[in-house]
Amino acid sequence: MGRDLEIECTCGAVHGRARDVSPDSVNRVVCLCADCQTFARHLGRADLLDPNGGSDIIQLAPNAVSFDRGTDKIAAIRLGPKGPFRWYSTCCNTPLGNTTKPSLPFVGIVYEAFRDARDPARRDEVFGPPRASIWGQNAVGEPPPGSTKMNVPFLLRTIRMIFGWKLGGRAWPHPFFDRSSEPLYPVRVLTREERASARPAHRAAG
Ligand SMILES: [Zn+2]
Ligand SMILES: [Zn+2]
Secondary structure, eight states: OOEEEEEEOTTSSSEEEEEEEOTTTSEEEEEOOHHHHHHHHHTTOGGGSOTTSOEEEEEEOGGGEEEEEOGGGEEEEESSTTSOEEEEETTTOOEEEEEOOTTSOOEEEEGGGBGGGOSHHHHHHHHOSOSEEEOGGGOSSSOOTTOSSOOHHHHHHHHHHHHHHHHTTTTOSOSSBOTTSOBSSOEEEOOHHHHHHHSOTTSOOO
């Protein structure tokens, strides 16, 4: 058994829980992709990116995550009409979880939302160190070692975990979708202009 963690936006208005968290039950990755950077910058939360522009993300089974307070302040943006749903708190722009539709069941939560794991040492203890850094092609400055090419062991681990959650019925209840896979909270697709203005400057728009 892992431990239960509190999820909370930076200002404390949105609150929830993550159940049974341990290094073996979650998948931790530092994502350096331009879209994650664009999302953080659009929210005005570049403070959550590491010096390379990376987002420290913990992937969990959907049914491990729930919200019990401030749910009227949950919304999502998508960078494009087919892009992932990037959920956040409208009160203080804290990322609360990246998802696709529930048919691919996972929730990727940026570390800041775990109230007790904002401290890096504590984060390593609770989630284990990151399994990989990915999309180093889009890193700010020198990409972390191994981040620019496909990390096959990490990819296989991710596939194994997500399909384990799917086959194990762990998509439901989902913190952001109802049983007909409709979003529970407002979703908005960024305009081309909004997306372009939040794109990291070191990478050409595209
Ligand atoms: Zn807040
Ligand atoms: Zn990313």
